[in-house]
Amino acid sequence: MYVIAHLSDPHLDGSEEARSRLRRITAYLRSFRRPADVVVVTGDLADHGLDAEYAEVAAELALDVPVLMLPGNHDVSAPLRAGLAAYVDAAGEGHPVHQVREVGDARFVLVDSTVPGEDHGLLSKDSLTWLDDVLREPFDGPVFVAFHHPPIALHHPVMDQWMLQELDAFEAVLTGKPITALLTGHVHNAVVTTFAGHPVLGAPGIRSTVPLPFEPASPGGGLVDTTAYPGFALHVHFPGEPLQTFYRFPV
Ligand SMILES: [Fe+2]
Numbered sequence: 001m002y003v004i005a006h007l008s009d010p011h012l013d014g015s016e017e018a019r020s021r022l023r024r025i026t027a028y029l030r031s032f033r034r035p036a037d038v039v040v041v042t043g044d045l046a047d048h049g050l051d052a053e054y055a056e057v058a059a060e061l062a063l064d065v066p067v068l069m070l071p072g073n074h075d076v077s078a079p080l081r082a083g084l085a086a087y088v089d090a091a092g093e094g095h096p097v098h099q100v101r102e103v104g105d106a107r108f109v110l111v112d113s114t115v116p117g118e119d120h121g122l123l124s125k126d127s128l129t130w131l132d133d134v135l136r137e138p139f140d141g142p143v144f145v146a147f148h149h150p151p152i153a154l155h156h157p158v159m160d161q162w163m164l165q166e167l168d169a170f171e172a173v174l175t176g177k178p179i180t181a182l183l184t185g186h187v188h189n190a191v192v193t194t195f196a197g198h199p200v201l202g203a204p205g206i207r208s209t210v211p212l213p214f215e216p217a218s219p220g221g222g223l224v225d226t227t228a229y230p231g232f233a234l235h236v237h238f239p240g241e242p243l244q245t246f247y248r249f250p251v
Pocket residue numbers: 009011043044072186187188205
């Protein structure tokens with residue numbers, strides 16, 4: 001058995017509200033009778049990309065298991081690399097922050113889908129070439145490709161401006177590759193769909209939830225509902241069996 005705890009969008013900003021929502025998740029993880037094999041956090045770690053926020057991220061996610069992190073549109077490459085050096089192992093400097101990490105029997109290809117200074121996502125030609133090369137490397141075990149912006153149209157008038165763009169080239173790279181699942185965040189929703197023939201598994205937003213247009217409006221009428229329970233995904237893999245995903249919203 002291999003257990004991935006998939007967290008996303010804590011948006012730490014120094015506030016007690018953001019910190020306490022993340023702590024509901026980390027306290028639950030720390031209480032596991034059998035620890036998760038790895039924790040993967042799919043972006044928007046800090047709310048403004050500040051050094052102090054990354055110091056908080058580093059402290060709050062200091063768990064007794066390996067923790068992998070990748071950037072979202074609220075993150076900033078240089079302070080993220082500097083402040084999260086214990087968590088992020090990426091070649092080069094600045095943007096993009098791509099990583100290939102192996103933890104136990106699994107491989108994680110952590111792709112930086114961000115565009116500096118923008119909220120939408122986009123993978124450059126160089127990034128797609130890098131990803132294609134990595135996915136062609138033989139690996140005997142489950143392979144997870146993780147990134148912040150999901151390759152879906154949410155059909156949400158605000159969120160759709162900020163989604164991953166130019167999906168055709170991304171789809172071509174992923175199609176037919178040995179991938180167990182694509183792990184994403186950004187939309188602050190537990191969302192499950194498919195892309196390029198692979199499962200897309202989105203983690204809930206820890207900081208908030210984005211109601212869909214046909215759901216009740218969030219309290220206050222804004223884009224996000226900060227009263228919804230923070231949650232995370234558990235992806236459980238048994239060799240030779242389909243991946244199982246569970247969602248948890250600890251009280
Ligand atoms: Fe976010």
